[in-house]
Amino acid sequence: MSIDLHSREVKKTGQIIYDSESLNIDKNLQKEENGLIRTDYLDVPFVRLALEHGGNKIMANTVATGAVLGMLTMKLDILLEIVRETFRKKGDEIVQANIKAAQAGHEYAVHECLSCSFTTGETAKPRMLISGTESIGLGAVVSGCKFYSAYPMTPSTGIMNYIAGKEKECNIMVEQAEDEIAAINMALGASFAGVRAMTGTSGGGFALMVEGLSLAGITETPIVIALGQRPGPATGLPTRTEQGDLLFVLHAAHGEFPRVVFAPGTPEQAFYLTNKAFEMAEKYQVPSFILFDQYLGDSTWTYDGFDMKKIIYNDYRLRGEKFQQEERYRRHTFTETGVSPLGVPGESEHLVVTDSDEHDEEGHITEDAETRIKMVRKRLFNKLPLIRSEMAPPMLYGNNKPDTVLVGWGSVYGVMKEAVDILAHDKNIALLHFSEIYPFPSADSFDYLAVLEDADIRVCVEQNATGQLARLMRAETGFSFDRQVLRYDGRPFTVETLLGELDDSIG
Numbered sequence: 001m002s003i004d005l006h007s008r009e010v011k012k013t014g015q016i017i018y019d020s021e022s023l024n025i026d027k028n029l030q031k032e033e034n035g036l037i038r039t040d041y042l043d044v045p046f047v048r049l050a051l052e053h054g055g056n057k058i059m060a061n062t063v064a065t066g067a068v069l070g071m072l073t074m075k076l077d078i079l080l081e082i083v084r085e086t087f088r089k090k091g092d093e094i095v096q097a098n099i100k101a102a103q104a105g106h107e108y109a110v111h112e113c114l115s116c117s118f119t120t121g122e123t124a125k126p127r128m129l130i131s132g133t134e135s136i137g138l139g140a141v142v143s144g145c146k147f148y149s150a151y152p153m154t155p156s157t158g159i160m161n162y163i164a165g166k167e168k169e170c171n172i173m174v175e176q177a178e179d180e181i182a183a184i185n186m187a188l189g190a191s192f193a194g195v196r197a198m199t200g201t202s203g204g205g206f207a208l209m210v211e212g213l214s215l216a217g218i219t220e221t222p223i224v225i226a227l228g229q230r231p232g233p234a235t236g237l238p239t240r241t242e243q244g245d246l247l248f249v250l251h252a253a254h255g256e257f258p259r260v261v262f263a264p265g266t267p268e269q270a271f272y273l274t275n276k277a278f279e280m281a282e283k284y285q286v287p288s289f290i291l292f293d294q295y296l297g298d299s300t301w302t303y304d305g306f307d308m309k310k311i312i313y314n315d316y317r318l319r320g321e322k323f324q325q326e327e328r329y330r331r332h333t334f335t336e337t338g339v340s341p342l343g344v345p346g347e348s349e350h351l352v353v354t355d356s357d358e359h360d361e362e363g364h365i366t367e368d369a370e371t372r373i374k375m376v377r378k379r380l381f382n383k384l385p386l387i388r389s390e391m392a393p394p395m396l397y398g399n400n401k402p403d404t405v406l407v408g409w410g411s412v413y414g415v416m417k418e419a420v421d422i423l424a425h426d427k428n429i430a431l432l433h434f435s436e437i438y439p440f441p442s443a444d445s446f447d448y449l450a451v452l453e454d455a456d457i458r459v460c461v462e463q464n465a466t467g468q469l470a471r472l473m474r475a476e477t478g479f480s481f482d483r484q485v486l487r488y489d490g491r492p493f494t495v496e497t498l499l500g501e502l503d504d505s506i507g
Contacts, residue, residue, distance in 0.1 A: 009496060015071055015113070017064070019046040042071060042113055049108060054101035066102035070109030076102060128303045132296040132411075133158030135267035136226055139274025140198055141166050142311050145224075147190035147197040149175040149183045154238055155294040156200040156228035180205035184212035184223070191221050192354075194317060194344035196278055200226035203245045204235065210253045213287055217257030219354045220285040220332070220340065220379065224277045229293040231490045240490030241295035243410055243463040246472065249289050250438055256376065258384050260288040260391075261438040265413025267301045269435050275311050280390065282316045284339060284383050291437070293463070295492040296411035316342060323348040330361040334374055338382030388439035393446040398430030404506050405452055407481070408461040409434040409469045415493045416461055419502065422495070427506075434469065440476040452479060457506050461485045463493065 003018060010016060020043045044067045046060035054062065062083070069079060080099055087095045130138070137159045140148065150160045164174040173190075177183035183199045190197040201209060206227050216223050229245045231237040249261055260280045264270035270292065277288035318326065323343050329350035333340045340361075345352040353363030358375060360366045394407075398420045404427055408416050413433045423429050432448055434441075443449045452458050460470040460481040465488040470481050485501045487493055 009494065015042055017042045017044055017067060017071065017109075019044060019060075021045050022047050022060075042067075042109065044105060044108055044112070046105070049104045050101050053104040054097040056097070059098055059101040062098045062101040063105035066105030067109040070106040071113050073110075076106055125304075128305055129300055130267050130303065131158065131298060131300045132264070132267045132270050132292055133228070133298070134162050135264075135270040136200075136274050136290055136292070136297075137162030137166075138306075139271040140224070140278070141170055141172070142308065143275045143278040144196045144313055145172060145198050145278065146195035147173050147175070147187060148199070149177050149186040149190075149197075150200045151177050151180050151183050151205060153180075153202045153205045154228070155230060155292075155297040156202055156205075156226055158297060159200045159226055180208040181212065184209040184225070185215075187223055188212060188216055188219075188221050191223050192219070192345070192352075194319070194347070196222070196224075196282065198224040198226065198278075200228070202228045202230055203232050203248065206245070206248070206252065213259075214253035214255055214257075215356055216287045217253060217255060217259075217379070218356060218358070220342075221354075222281040222285050222288075222342075224274070224281050224288045224290065226274075226290045226292070228297050229291065231488070237490040239294070241293045241411070241463065241492050242488060242490060243293055243412075243468070244465075244488070246291065246409075246437065246464075246468040249291055250472070257379050258284070258286050258387055259438065260284075260286060260387060261291055261436075262289065263291045263410035263435055263437050264296065265410055265433055265435055267296070267299070268303060268306065269413075270296070271306050272310060273435060279312050279314065280387065283314070284387055285342060286383065286387070291410065293411050295463075299411075318343040319347050323350065326350060331363040332359060332361050332375070332378075334361060334378055336382065337386060338378045338380075340378075384439060388442060391436045391439055391441040393436075393441045393443065394432040394434045394448050396430055396432055396446070396448070396451065398424060399428050400430070401428075402430035402451070402455055403428040404457040404459070405429070405455045406431040406459050406461055406502075407434070407452070407469070407473075408432075409437060412461050412463060412493060415495055415498050418495050419498050422499065423502070437469075437472075440472065443477075449477060449479060457482055459483045459485055459502065459505055461493070461498070463487050 046063045047057045049063045050057050050059040069076060079102055083098045084095055087098055140163060148163045163172060166172060167174050175186055177186055180201050187197040187199040227249060229242055231240050231242040232244060262273040262277055264273045274290055277290050281288040318341050329343055331352055331354050343350060343352045355363055355365045357365040358372050360371050397417055406416050416431045420429050420431050458481050460467060462469055465486060467484045467486060470484055474480050483505045485505060
């Protein structure tokens with residue numbers, strides 16, 4: 001039973017709500033721990049209340065939702081509005097039955113919950129509730145994305161659903177492709193035609209996209225790719241979480257060309273980094289990745305709001321009169337920065353030509369050795385240092401001169417932060433969190449390598465089996481970690497499990 005399996009994971013401030021009548025278990029489930037009776041068990045007769053007040057046991061879920069809000073001393077206003085909207089098409093009788101069921105659960109919990117004192121109080125200021133996938137979708141919308149193509153694949157589908165919900169309002173075209181090969185090629189076509197374009201997938205779908213990724217590399221076509229990680233190989237654990245695709249993203253596709261990889265740790269970071277992904281893709285004409293995982297994608301966080309003043313939008317394309325005034329246009333002109341003028345086809349008399357074969361400055365196919373050398377230098381060596389200079393170093397949280405440092409990337413940020421807060425009571429500890437992964441950030445603006453070198457214990461925390469960030473750091477900087485804490489069972493770290501692992505690692 002779930003209660004037996006997970007009750008030890010509940011914090012002292014937590015509450016277990018159950019229905020003893022439906023489960024046929026002891027009504028008085030309170031257990032004794034350390035000589036004290038725990039009072040965090042709340043028995044609510046979900047099914048009975050659903051039958052008595054709603055007329056159908058299927059409304060037990062509505063009762064349960066009302067009970068949870070009662071336990072949290074929250075009002076029912078928003079829930080009742082959701083009930084009215086959700087069941088509106090089923091008629092007023094169903095709406096009213098669900099409202100009564102919700103009210104019954106709420107009143108029961110308020111009366112019975114021993115650890116809560118319900119007060120009406122003033123209504124709190126409304127806050128934004130947003131998930132990781134919704135944040136990426138919102139980031140794309142405010143960044144001017146006008147085309148999104150994808151084949152539905154957990155956990156990236158939420159991005160497509162969110163953007164599709166803004167399709168008419170924001171004049172965005174969303175296309176559900178027949179497969180991931182079509183999805184990336186549609187997005188590349190839209191980008192070549194002059195609009196900001198994006199696609200999203202998971203590891204298995206991205207495996208199909210890699211030839212298209214290479215096409216983006218040689219044609220220097222901007223594209224943003226959101227990749228939601230889940231455990232592999234193959235279908236693996238399709239509804240679980242993992243950080244197993246970092247090295248895949250870094251090395252996918254044939255040939256050598258630059259790319260940008262971001263790995264947000266919170267929905268807020270996901271919002272801003274999606275915006276930066278579009279900016280970098282358009283500015284340097286390269287593929288940009290937003291690498292997240294199922295845990296971050298499906299987690300919901302509350303915020304007062306996002307600061308729209310931080311959103312960057314620059315149109316780097318040649319359009320209209322500006323394009324027409326160009327005396328001569330060559331799509332792949334050699335430049336010191338490696339960035340060539342990006343003209344929009346059809347907006348001037350100039351032809352916009354590119355080729356998936358190696359090409360000259362005009363964009364026409366060539367096998368000339370000297371031209372090949374110049375093109376590789378232009379696409380790779382000229383751009384890469386400039387891109388690297390814009391990558392932010394890891395964030396330091398905790399003591400500025402720690403004896404122990406935890407290092408992680410992506411979604412492990414939250415659990416690492418909480419672990420540091422707990423351990424800081426008796427340890428000199430800090431964390432370094434990487435959210436901008438590749439090109440690997442330099443230590444010029446913040447010498448994070450010095451922080452690591454000066455610490456006594458350095459632990460890398462990752463949700464994969466091979467320590468992919470640790471391997472990347474060693475390759476890029478020469479730094480090696482003393483210890484690693486790795487989890488790869490498809491479940492996210494909890495504070496308790498991480499603290500247990502750290503207790504073994506750092507004492």
